[in-house]
Amino acid sequence: MSDHPKVAIVIVTWNKISYVMELLTSLRSINYDNHDIIVVDNASTDDTCQTIREQFPHVNLIVNSENLGGTGGFNTGLRYVLEKGGYKYTWLLDNDAVVERETLIELVKVMEEDNEVGITGSVIMEPDMDMIVELGAFVSWSIGTWKPNYRNNRLSAMEEIGTTEVDYVAACSSLVRNEALYKIGVMDERYFIHWDDIDLSLRAKQAGYKVMASPKSKAYHGLEDKPINPLISYYDIRNGLLTITKHQSGAKRFLYILNMLRGTGKGVVYSLLSGLHTTSKLLIYGPLDFIRGKFYKSGLSVKTDDTPDPESRIIPIGDLKISAVSKVLILPNASYVVIKNVIAKLREQNPSCHISLLIQADRHELVKDLGIDRFIVFEGYRQSTMQTLLVLKSIFEYNYDLCISPSRSLLPFSYAVKKYYLYDHKRDYFVKSKEDIYASWKLFVSFFGGELLAIILMPFVYLKSLAHQ
Secondary structure: OOOOOOEEEEEEEOOOHHHHHHHHHHHOOOOOOOEEEEEEEOOOOOOHHHHHHHHOOOOEEEEOOOOOHHHHHHHHHHHHHHHHOOOOEEEEEEOOOEEOOOHHHHHHHHHHHOOOEEEEEEEEEOOOOOOEEEOOEEEEHHHOEEEEOOOOOOHHHOOOOOOEEOOEOOOOEEEEEHHHHHHHOOOOOOOOOOOHHHHHHHHHHHOOOEEEEEEEEEEEOOOOOOOOOOOHHHHHHHHHHHHHHHHOOHHHHHHHHHHHHHHHHHHHHHHHHOOOHHHHHHHHHHHHHHHHOOOOOOOOOOOOOOOOOOOOOOEOHHHHOHHHOOEEEEOOOOOHHHHHHHHHHHHHHOOOOEEEEEEEHHHOHHHOOOOOOEEEEEOOOOOOHHHHHHHHHHHHHHOOOEEEEOOOOOOHHHHHOOOEEEEEOOOOEEEEOOOOHHHOHHHHHHHHHHHHHHHHHHHHHHHHHOOOO
């Protein structure tokens, strides 16, 4: 008989057959002999279920009739575990996470050492890079987002890190005490995706449990190699408002909602002025659906109409005449690999070219090895207006010859340069954008228009927040 407490491993999957099969294969080798595996399939159409039944007959497979999102999928597994009973803990795993032999046992050790710990999460690492994605995270209520703990620090250089108490740990790899779930309930299915694991952690803390993150328990789930789903901006806003509503009250609730609406309003107006109609729609529907009480899975359709300047002439890199350029600014709206490739292309054209990189503060360490001549570090996409103006001032004063976005996405920092190009890394060509210094008036319209939109929305959102719990 095993000395280890019994653990239920719950994995949610949807049309990611190669990922979930790799994860199930790796679970055969974990250093933990008292567990059952439950895979919840959210109505996949890629033969996931048949393959699991054939290759992993010991796995408990539960098939949902529709896609219930990460939230509903995890809840399907959690309800099964709690109703069956006999499990002390439940290990929540994303289907594309990669785990090590000791990942689970290190989580169990934290829980067994302190009965007041309700949830423990693994340190999430970038695959093939000694970089921390997060060791848990803290909620930044004032700007309606969260701050990952130790983002893009090297784990090998931080041996002094111990098990850390945090606001939340990601369901990517987290161990939940089932006793706590019996008290606080499962996830709030209104979320569908995003903020759901934050809400669960916050409810555990409110019930008197600790939420911890263990640097000894490693799981790999990179950000730098993942494509961005445009719908995430919608869920972030709608679900962020719901989380503020559930966990804040009084003046703080009012202020945090207003701050989120101010940022959202500026994004809506900027996107409209820049021709990013899908982005604008997703942003405005976040607060509108909150007002209307429309939660769960979004019914919004996402069209790829946010390709700026669709009639622009395709430009090969040779036509940019980099050899005659002395100073280039690269924006941060792409993965590490894509940014690295753009820099290599520029160096190939002009080895002596002075290259600056605008980079988020929590990604600065990640890109230090790219041979950049000058870094312009900023806080992030929800930084204050004053911080944005200071960054624009720094860019303008340096008088760059041209600016490059290493993706087809626009960023407002281009309004401080005279020439702005967008790079399509999949097709390996550039297009010229009109969103340069001559269109900088859009920044002022976005600011004042966004503030006005926030004022208009605020009474409706705040009154609705009094009804949502």
